Amino acid sequence: MDKAPLLEIRGLEKSFPGVQALQGVDFTVGRGEIHALMGENGAGKSTLIKVLTGVYNRDGGESRFEGRSIRPRSPREAEEAGISTVYQEVNLIPHLSVAENICLGRQTTRLGFVRWHAIRKRAEKALHRLDLTLDTSRQLSSCSVAIQQMVALARALDTSAKLLILDEPTSSLDEREVAELFKVMRKLRGEGMSIVFVTHFLGQVYQVCDRITVLRSGKHVGEYATAQLPRMELIARMIGKDVTEIEKMSRSRDRQPAPLSAQPFLQVTNYGRKGSVCPMDLAVRPGEVVALAGLLGSGRTETAKLIFGADQADSGEIDIEGRPVTIRSPRDALRYRIAFTTEDRKVDGIIPNLSVRENIVLALQASRGPWARMRRPEQNALAGRFIKALDIKTPGPEQPIKNLSGGNQQKVLLGRWLATEPKLFILDEPTRGIDVGAKAEIEKLIDALRKQGMAILFISSELEEVVRASQRVVVLRDGQKIGELTGDEISEQTIMRTIAAPTTDSEAVHPAQL
Amino acid sequence: MFWPLLALALLLLFDYLFTPGFFRLELRGGNLYGSRIDVLNQGARVMLVSLGMTLVIATGGVDLSVGTVMALAGTVAARLLVVDGYGFIAAVSGALGIALLAGAWNGVLVAYFNIQPIIATLILMVAGRGVAQLVSDGQIINFNDASMVFLGNGHFFRLPFTLTIVLFVFVGMWALTRQTAVGLFIEAVGDNPVASRYAGVNARLVTFLAYLLTGLCSGLAGLVASSNIKSADANHIGLYLELDAILAVVVGGTALTGGRFYLVNSLVGALLIQTLTTTMYARNISADIAPMPKALVIIAVCLLQSEKARRYLNQRFTRHQSAALPAITPSRAQP
């Protein structure tokens, strides 16, 4: 890295309505290096990449590529400048052939007509650089995800790319496929290409990356040489902690009482779903908060969805209060008094155009069925009660929920489920994206519910919160349960250690680095 | 509520000023009589169908087969009365039975087989009229059964009896959707199907029910339409009525993307459409040209309701960004 860096971004700003996604972010990528871009949810990784590749327009800041100032206005312009991207989920056209996917938008033409022969040649050539031979006339959707990923990579290589951005390319690959991908990445690096590698698999970062840039909450945390940043440190940077500080305050937590009952409300055994959650055991008792901890993509949300019946399990049993049951849909879950607030409020939480009142009564009404409509006074009383109890800031119960702030929307959703008087409450990131005051209130609420004897499954990426709230912590990594902490074991440090600890069976992918 | 009423008011004002006789109302043969009564009477069919269509559109779907279901119901009733010699009750039950069946058919295809609503209902729209022709054996069946004729021609409290039917259906529909939780569920499913499912709503059943009710409404409209001319004409009953109904619902402010629905507004929308038609008749404009102003009304109202259109001018400055973002196409049909 004797020459000037390939890409140099200074003070990048980008905001969306209500969110400052990037605040003065710097990012530098040298020539011929693999550079990891790390950060938890909401850190601004994908925004940074989308600005870089022209999907979004930036609000401020500067980016220089090969010494020239660039400002691509579309993915195509970015490609022309030499920046190619492989996105998180394979963003290709499933119904078209492999060859076409590689060349779409820049097909070889003669007199305006597409030359299929030339396109296939090009595609084969691009795949060849990845040491891959395959029938390029195959429909993409008939290929495995790994192959699709390779096709996406080939597409990126088909242009004369100098910088390749891989946005979480490994999330749906198995170990062998990941190893294959890494081989290709190293080969490309050898050819002088620079690669930005976005991933949440720590092991992988230490396996292939030369340097690491960490973002948190839209801000630049730091840039480090991989070899000089121990895993523990990296995790600490990502979640915004200082390792030494954590070591010091390892006993900062007042011990919380044991659960009220020994009989678990929910007991899952060997419960899993291919491709998302490895079979695992999990129990939640009344009066107990069990936290699911792990980094992004560790399978926390997937586990919750499985228990709630939003996804269907393909192995294992589930017992409610000691009796075996089947939960195949959220309606089943509701029948067993299980509640679930989802991670993504906008997509699967709020009904945006309906009022606060209607959003609150919806689940209770659904559990009562369509014919036993709650009378209006009852609805008003219910809505009023939760608006008051949860201190929901709204001009009134008839306000469409979309007009409320994130924190208040979250409270409405909590209210929706509390109205059904659940026995098990699954809370997936209940405090994400809401202000500090509301956060504290929600934490207090969780504690109060626990004391009332509710069983709570709590998911949060903020370890501090996890430690404060839970009696038991189940640690997940890569869709697998890798540990369970109880009582005094629960501290940010131990959780991080568990996450960072190498496991014997995946040694090849996650080498010890701590 | 504001836009359709304003449009209706403007149209009526126009008629008041420029269409002589439009506002005359008199008592003839003991019944109220005049253009405005015509609007109500002729508009009854559109109103009936719009009521059902409102629910379907609220779930994010659409039902193209309403006109065909009208023809089916009318023909079945006439056939039972005239050809098979059954009584009035049997005829009406038969007609409404077939209408419910048609609604159930659409509902199953959309809710349980996940076929896009446009296509699923297109099947019945195409084939149904053929079935109606078979039922009538290709004939126009004339009938004189007094009860049957009363449905579309009788008077009640000096007003056309059809209005009573509309009122009855409206109240029934209102009770069914607003006095039970069905309305809330429909709105929830139409607004955010995933979140509704997570909240425990049986989205499929709700969708199915919407199509079923639309079938019933169309059946009633078909009875009224054929009764009005004392004959069942499988070719012509309800022709293009689906378009008027969709228009009435959209003008009434229920978005084609689903969600909140407004039964009363749909009725206002239906009246607006019918007033438009009647005005054109009264002004001696051929009925054939009538679709043109209707089309302009559709597009104008939709543009007014489109957020994107409203923001369009503001966005011109940051045009590039909006072009790069995926256009939000409101199609729930995608699997």
Next chain:
Amino acid sequence: MKKLLPLLAFATVTMTLATGCGKKEAPDSTNATDAGGKKKLTLGFSQVGAESAWRTANSQNIKDEAAKNGVNLVFSDAQQKQENQIKALRSFVAQNVDVIAFSPVVETGWEPVLQEIKAAKIPVVLSDRSVDVSDPSLYASFIGADFVEEGRRAGKFLAEKTGGKATIVELVGTPGAAPAIDRAKGFREAIASHPDMKIVKSQSGDFTRAKGKEVMEAFLRAPDAGQITALFSHNDDMALGAIQAIEEAGRQPGKDIAIVSIDGVKGAFEAMKAGKLNCTVECNPLIGGQIMDLAQKLANHQEVPRRVVSQEGVFDQSKAEAELPSRKY
């Protein structure tokens, strides 16, 4: 190459169809024969649709007469679409029928298909409606009512009935259809000599009852509606619809407003009996027998008259009661 595959498949399939089945082409080889070995006449008939009671009676009569005369009838309903009718006619040619008869949906646009039929040497009988073609040899005979005469008779009756003084509204048939054009023409001829008879409004009711009613309602809404004293309807169905509209308007059809229409369907006789309709000029739909007769002659290369006018009368209320029982349609 892959892109071409479906196209190639398609081409192959069509080629196979064209050549494989094409060999069978053999003129006149396959017409049905009856038990006696005598060649059975095949008649292709393309009907307009089923838009009115008159039309369905006409269809039924043609089917009945074909059965009675031992004619092999290929009947096709065009659903009031000209494009369907053209397809049906061309299909008749392909089927090698002996004679083609049809009632055109509209007057225009028949030149090419009639030329094709002529090239195939199949005689054509126009039933009930005429066509607008430059070459008169394109059809052999036209059987049906004289629409102009019908219009004249209606006009004459109305002139007598009202004493030559009337404010008339007119319900026109399908725009562009021969009966609509000719009936309007004949009616105007007949009332031309009565300066006090005026047509104040004229709109299409498409020959259907529903439209007839709707349009009449609109007529009756106009501020000068009170002056309307007579209605001329191009067919009975529209008149029947209009009668309903007039009754709803609180006026007495047949008395306040004199009504004359054309066709003579059963419903019209019932209305006359009830005093609601003043007169219907018969347009006889029972021309099936005559068509069969013409077809037989044409198949045997006999001379046929170029114009056959169907038998019809004018019925007013006085004759209605006596005539009603004998009306089948």
Next chain:
Amino acid sequence: MKKLDPKYIPLFATAIVMLALYAGGCLAYPNFGSLRVFINLLGDNAFIGVAAMGATFVIISGGIDLSVGSAIAFTSILIAQLLGHHWPPAGAFALTLLIGLAYGTVQGALIHLFALPAFLVTLGGMFFLRGLSFVLSPESLAIKHPFYLQTVRTMAIPITQRPFVTFPLTAQCFVVVTIIAAIIAGYTRFGRNIYAIGSSESSAILMGVPVGQTKIGIYALAGFFSALSGCVATFYMQSGNPASFVGLELDAIASVAIGGTLLTGGVGFVPGTAMGVIILGLIQTLITFQGNLNSWWTRIAAGVLLLLFITLQKVVGSKRH
């Protein structure tokens, strides 16, 4: 032969249905197998075929166009009027096609720029053009221009003399337009972009496909094909009729669906559409040959086929996952 790609299954089913119907007709009715019937299938359905090509592109892109029938009627009456006012045919065609292109562009722009549902916009287009046709002329107008009286006929290619069978201009148009459409779909960037948008619009954006331009272009193309179909229809009918071609959009959509095009977009075959058109034509012909079936069986059969093919698409589609 490689393993059959599942997306071709509906297409093969279409071919089989078409062959079966044809073979059935040949067996059941004498003369059904004649060359004339076969050519009639192309010639009689040419205007549907041409319009269905436009609909194919729209549906592949995941949209819908309901204005087809009205657009054809409008075009036919426009041409009749222009020729009646002594325009030269070439000028009349050019103007008509231009208008078709323009109105398609407007529809596309409304759909893309204002995010209005295609269904609604084209419904508006359907109403508007139907009304406008009646403004141009309330009744059908004969076209007496010599181009129509002679040239159209002389342009038919004679095939056999006894019996005298020709390959009419309409059928020629159908074949040529099918080939052009197939080339657009398979061999132009524009065509490939349509598939990409229909399969995954968000991916297409990220892959640098000019989505907005293409979407507007699709509707413009559909408008153009509708206008072209109107021209073909005037060759067929030698008249313009504002009341004609009602409901043709449904035939077009049904043909496209029967031809194996996925109604959710992304997969579609131009030749399949041509086969779909022919299948519908075959059903109609069969019913005419049968001679005493109610012609409404055509509609019922079309509905049943539509259902069958949609079900087939669902089954094939779900297997792929």
